[in-house]
Amino acid sequence: MQGFPDGFVNIATLYNEKTGRTIEGLRQLYDDHERLLSVAEGLAGSILTTEKIANKKLLLKPNWVKQPFREYDDICLCTHHNFILAVLELVLKRKPASVLIGDAPIQGCYWERLITKDFTDRLQLLSEKYDVPVAVRDFRRVFFDTVTNKLDDQRNPMSNYIIFDVGKKSYLEPITAPGKKIFRVAQYNPDKFTDTHRPGMHKYCIIKELFNADVVISLPKIKTHQKTGITGALKNIVGFNGDKDYLPHHRVGGTKMGGDSYPGKNLVRYWAELAMDNANRNMGNILYKIWFKISTSLWALSFPGKEHQWHAAWYGNDTTWRMVMDLNLIINYGREDGTLAEVPQRFLYSFCDAVIGGQGDGPLSPDPLNLGVMSFTDDSTTNDICMAILMGLPLDRLPLLTAAKSFMPHRNVSVLLNGVPVKIDSLRQYAVKATPSPGWQFV
Numbered sequence: 001m002q003g004f005p006d007g008f009v010n011i012a013t014l015y016n017e018k019t020g021r022t023i024e025g026l027r028q029l030y031d032d033h034e035r036l037l038s039v040a041e042g043l044a045g046s047i048l049t050t051e052k053i054a055n056k057k058l059l060l061k062p063n064w065v066k067q068p069f070r071e072y073d074d075i076c077l078c079t080h081h082n083f084i085l086a087v088l089e090l091v092l093k094r095k096p097a098s099v100l101i102g103d104a105p106i107q108g109c110y111w112e113r114l115i116t117k118d119f120t121d122r123l124q125l126l127s128e129k130y131d132v133p134v135a136v137r138d139f140r141r142v143f144f145d146t147v148t149n150k151l152d153d154q155r156n157p158m159s160n161y162i163i164f165d166v167g168k169k170s171y172l173e174p175i176t177a178p179g180k181k182i183f184r185v186a187q188y189n190p191d192k193f194t195d196t197h198r199p200g201m202h203k204y205c206i207i208k209e210l211f212n213a214d215v216v217i218s219l220p221k222i223k224t225h226q227k228t229g230i231t232g233a234l235k236n237i238v239g240f241n242g243d244k245d246y247l248p249h250h251r252v253g254g255t256k257m258g259g260d261s262y263p264g265k266n267l268v269r270y271w272a273e274l275a276m277d278n279a280n281r282n283m284g285n286i287l288y289k290i291w292f293k294i295s296t297s298l299w300a301l302s303f304p305g306k307e308h309q310w311h312a313a314w315y316g317n318d319t320t321w322r323m324v325m326d327l328n329l330i331i332n333y334g335r336e337d338g339t340l341a342e343v344p345q346r347f348l349y350s351f352c353d354a355v356i357g358g359q360g361d362g363p364l365s366p367d368p369l370n371l372g373v374m375s376f377t378d379d380s381t382t383n384d385i386c387m388a389i390l391m392g393l394p395l396d397r398l399p400l401l402t403a404a405k406s407f408m409p410h411r412n413v414s415v416l417l418n419g420v421p422v423k424i425d426s427l428r429q430y431a432v433k434a435t436p437s438p439g440w441q442f443v
Helices: 023-031 033-044 081-092 117-130 190-195 233-240 267-281 287-301 320-333 380-390 399-404 424-430
Strands: 007-013 057-062 098-103 134-138 143-145 150-152 161-165 201-207 215-219 221-225 229-231 348-361 365-369 373-377 413-417
Touching: 007 033, 007 380, 023 033, 023 081, 023 348, 033 081, 033 348, 033 373, 057 081, 057 233, 081 098, 081 117, 081 215, 081 348, 117 134, 190 267, 201 320, 215 233, 221 365, 229 233, 229 380, 229 399, 233 320, 233 348, 233 380, 233 399, 267 287, 320 399, 348 380, 373 380, 380 399, 380 413, 380 424, 413 424
Parallel strands: 007 413, 057 098, 057 215, 098 134, 215 348, 221 348
Antiparallel strands: 007 373, 143 150, 161 201, 221 229, 348 365, 348 373
């Protein structure tokens, strides 16, 4: 692949006078497989052609963050199973050699509750109908059951991954201090970041399947997000990294302490973080629950406000967006030998499930948002800007989108709404105001 070819964002609205733009009306669309398939064909049929798909190995990457656990989670937490099935049938009709569907959900996700028998049975029926092998994979190396305190850190062998070191090209480099162990991610041993992120070295653990695939299609669920404000095409590719020991999500301490976990400085809150570090160092033994209790008690004693969310779940998080941009660098420019090329190495397409989006405490506990759209794109940045506008989110307060604008600046990206070219700003008239995550209640 050479240069930066022109890109596109193709959006379709799914609501009408009959169904309305209501949660219940849009929810019914998930049960209409033929309608979903028809809309998908309209968005992508002229791009995902038989010539591009036939006899190729395909990788589909949904947003499978965790298993449903509340009412409405089936429609707003993860990429809907029926949405995946519609996109799957679209590509199976073009006779690929094989299709792999996979993701790396949070380490506490119960895979068997997420990937239901009904879903796998329907996958199998489509596989047999089109005589194309379809497989489903859990890309995680680590599973930790917080209830039983059981840790499995060898769910997949390291031989299934390629380690990338993006070095000084990393977006994390400007905030990486010599000799300071500041990077953190929830429910992982903080000491391991010493081996993966330090000045001049920023490593990521990428699944080999990404480089074995001829065509990669991401299937994001459009939601608000605790640490980046929004999760869409840019953020969804984080699931290509199989081990969160390589994924900094925040920096310990307040903003006046060299961290980004909360504004200012608060020693009690900081002690709570250090106690949580000890809990995470002891996952799998009795000390885990003791330190966890100490940590949560100290946090409560710090009298946290709306901007004081655990693990930097607020608009001042200055770490997660950088990690996301590093992974977009790898996914677009990465080679199988673990190095970065000067030009993009693959087309990354995204089919976005915004039939019903997620708002509020996303990405893990969102409430339904009546977006009523689907999008197909080869430009993650422009797509997510469009989605943020449709959610009524302030673009200038989303560091991820601000940074992403300079990622491939020479691309000329066209935006189409229901097949008609439009200016991005015109999408504002179709917006529904999303409730941000608690730490993103802007003042």
